[in-house]
Amino acid sequence: MALMAAFDPVELEVEDESHRHAGHVGARDGRGHFRVRIRSDRFVGMPPLARHRAVYAALGPLMTTDIHALSIDAQPPEGTAAG
Template sequence: MIAEQIHDELVRTFAPELLDVINESGNHNVPKGSETHFKVVIVSEVFAGQSPVARHRAVNKALASQLANGVHALSIQAHTPAQWAERGGQVPDSPPCLGGSKADR
């Protein structure tokens, strides 16, 4: 399963204190059971001193194989442990899909 691949790669790369890989594919116009849209919530000391853009680039680099092979969308919430504590361990809900496909336009 793609979600497990994402989880395992992020554990290897970032040794996170917290990691949640959420399959949000069901919120989109894809076949039932798809693994194409994910939200990743990751808390790691590795992110200390990195900008949000650098963190996203690092996660995208770690997941390059998955992104090239079926993952269409990846929402990334990457925090240090201190930032996570400041947020109270909360991540905003993903917005609803406005989607459809190019064929619908």
């Protein structure tokens, strides 16, 4: 998975929430709605916007082919500085 390769996370949860958006205009093209919770040392010292941008960059083309909407909770592991 792209997020594993990019961040070597200590925690990663990906939840497909597409079923909650059945009939939604963006869901009609087959792309999904996902929620991501990721904890990685690579986020240490990064502000929240930079962490979100890093997740989007790691997913690359999936954002235009498979993912319609993405909710991101990206943090350093507990006990480390968030940024």
